Amino acid sequence: ETGVTQTPRHLVMGMTNKKSLKCEQHLGHNAMYWYKQSAKKPLELMFVYNFKEQTENNSVPSRFSPECPNSSHLFLHLHTLQPEDSALYLCASSQAMRTSGENEQFFGPGTRLTVL
């Protein structure tokens, strides 16, 4: 398997449920990202991991909890979500950010989350 994969592709959950989104990259990258994409809004960066260390938490509510056990895997743990959290959650990976700024990111297909 190549590229960036995400599971599940679709998820419906109630506000009291706990679920996890999984992302795996097979590109040898050292940086991984979680984004939220809602209709009519720009891609919102949620979390950044460089070499398994979290380097960015973009004011994300604590009901979203990331985990990066190694440079190939990234999880997003979800609990007590709200209906407004319904969105497409995209994972991406890249070579670790350099000061030169060029940072081609490779995206997974996303998980379409619906919170009832």
Next chain:
Amino acid sequence: GQSLEQPSEVTAVEGAIVQINCTYQTSGFYGLSWYQQHDGGAPTFLSYNALDGLEETGRFSSFLSRSDSYGYLLLQELQMKDSASYFCAVSGTDKLIFGTGTRLQVFP
């Protein structure tokens, strides 16, 4: 604050040329990227400009003017498969900041 502005929608016919503009206000600017996203698909990288000027890759070209905080994506010889959303993104110190996206519809 940081912001990027793009037109929300552009329409064109097959074979035409279309230009999608992007203006930005950010700190820590290193370069401007463009991504394409088809409905139901993942964003895919198209181009990156760190220096002023035009970069050409096949039918697509990207331009940057750092002094004007402005760039554009130029799509030539449009094809139906080019119908998608196009996002500009600014490279900061350790992350990308994306614009709201421009939905391009190509008609026969």
